[in-house]
Every structure is written in C-alpha cells, then in structure tokens.
Amino acid sequence: WVLDKLKAERERGITIDITLWKFETPKYYVTVIDAPGHRDFIKNMITGTSQADVAVLIVAAGTGEFEAGISKNGQTREHALLAYTLGVKQLIVGVNKMDTTEPPFSQARFEEIQKEVSAYVKKIGYNPATVAFVPISGWNGDNMLEPSTNMTWFKGWQIERKGQKFEGKTLLQALDAQEPPTRPTDKPLRLPLQDVYKIGGIGTVPVGRVETGILKPGCVVTFAPAGITTEVKSVEMHHEALLEAVPGDNVGFNVKNVSVKELRRGYVAGDSKDNPPKGCEEFTAQVIVLNHPGQIASGYTPVLDCHTAHIACKFKEIKEKCDRRSGKKLEDMPKSIKSGDAAIIDLAPTK
The missing domain is CATH 2.40.30.10 (Translation factors)
Incomplete structure (x- = not known):
C-alpha cells in the first residue's frame, strides 16, 4: 500500500506505474521497483522487471485466491515466467494474507502452496533450493520484519546457494540472504x-x-x-x-x-568517446513465446520492449528452434513457432 501513493492508483486499488521506493535492511539498500500485477499493465511490468536484481513473488493464501493466480492463465504463473525470462534469476516467494486462510495462519495451507509453487518455478527454470518461501501477512506485519507470534509452527526458511546455507524467518532476512549483483563499471556507459x-x-x-x-x-x-x-x-x-x-x-x-x-x-x-551506442538496422535475438494463440511465422511484427524503448520489430527470419533452458538447437529454419517454443530470430526494427 505504501507504494500506491498516487491517488488515481489508490482509487483503482491497482499499482500502475513503476514506482521507485527505497528502504534499508541491515545489509542492503533496497530499491523497490514494484512491478504491477494486473494483465493490462504487463507492458510496465516488463520494463520494471528487467531492471530488477531479485524478484519477490507475492502469492495470496486465501481460499480460491491462490488457485486463481496459479491457474493456467493466472497472474502468478505469468509473473514468475516473465521474471525468469527477463533474467531475474533470484527469487523469493512471499505467501501473503496468511490471516485469511481456513483456519487463520494454517500450516497445511502454507505447505500446500509451497509445494505447488516450488514445482511450478522449477518448471520455469528456478532451482527451488535457492528460493526462500515465507508465510506472511502484510496487513498485520507477520514475518515481515519480525518473526510472527501467529505462526509458531514456522521453523523458518532455508536456502542453499553455491554450497552455502542461509536461513531465517522473515521476508527481511530473505532479502538479506540474496547475492548482491555485480555492477559492470568497466564496460562502456549505457x-x-x-x-x-x-x-x-x-x-x-x-x-x-x-x-x-x-x-x-x-x-x-x-x-x-x-x-x-x-x-x-x-x-x-x-x-x-x-x-x-x-x-x-x-x-x-x-x-x-x-x-x-x-x-x-x-x-x-x-x-561519446568510448564506444557510444548506435541504432541498428537489424539484430538477432533469442525469442521465447510465452502465450500466443497461433503459429508465428516470418513477417510477424510484434511490439518489442527493449530496456525502456517500445518499438515494432519484424521477424525477418526464424533461423533455428532451440531448447528454452539449455539453448541446444532442435531444428534449423522452422516454418513457424508456437507457445512454449524458443527460437533464434533475425529482427528488423520498423522506422
């Protein structure tokens, strides 16, 4: 709610713009980009998520609410997939609204959700062993900054990364257990x-x-x-x-x-003196089709969000179809691609 500062957003109850907001943890300065969670704002979410070092996926524990988010076309699925596809490789899952479960603060419900979301994020490409799952209630502040007295059954989250183990009870501690990004200061300015x-x-x-x-x-x-x-x-x-x-x-x-x-x-x-950026006539990209109703062939011209730019680009040639996780080649010069496929494609920005 703190991020929904803009009045128009509060009235709609939806987070519209990519608000930048800061807080400090014992270890880090954290900038929250607050990517929005409603389908018509996916475009903003793409520009927001692609700048993130860590994704915090908030899933609602309420009866029916979690199921809607994780269903075939649900928000939860789409956001987790987008985050991974856009290169945000660190993930924390906050199981929110634990005060609204049946009965309130239900251990069984938390474990059911953890199991299902783990399986799903693993399918996408995340390693569940590196993902902290934290049962929280934002409304009451349970397990946000301090361990909750309402969930004494929760023994804490544990993650393992590069042979190191981390553990804690709160969302704040989970943020501090993430790896700081390496910042490429030695490359040309972009x-x-x-x-x-x-x-x-x-x-x-x-x-x-x-x-x-x-x-x-x-x-x-x-x-x-x-x-x-x-x-x-x-x-x-x-x-x-x-x-x-x-x-x-x-x-x-x-x-x-x-x-x-x-x-x-x-x-x-x-x-201007060190490899300045230039526009290009065409470029080659790895393209992943998340959800698209039909087959996509050469000539298709979608709008691309590239960093903060928003521009229509034409698929000139689909060069190869490849495995989404390993990048291994599956087929040369396929006629078309469909949902779930990954491909190497030559694209030309429209003027």
Missing part, C-alpha cells in the same frame, strides 16, 4: 532513458538507470539513435548531487543545450 523532464531554472533533465559504465559531471554523452551529443552538467540521485553514477543507480542528469523535445524515453545515453 543509460536507457526512462523519462525526460524540463525543470525550471535547471533545464533538460533525462532520467534513467545506469546499466553499464560510469556517468560523471563533465563527461560528453551521445544519445542513440538520434546521435545528439552534449555535455553533462550535473548528476543527481534522490535529490543529492553525485560525483559519479554507477550501474544500478537511478539518476537524473542535467544536459547542456538540448531541448526536452529532442530526447525521448527509450533513447540510450553513452560516452
């Missing part, structure tokens, strides 16, 4: 723009997350695909000036002599 603001007395301020490299005041950046080059006057994060921004930082930076009209969401900033 910063996809999420928004561009015009701020009175300051000027044009693009906003986005540094994916690779370092952004500093005084450096000269080029924005692709437009090819606009300009100097960075200042960089700030959470209203504080930075001497340098590194991968993972969500920042705003003020640029010289560029109007807000020349830049847009989806453009990518890079260092």
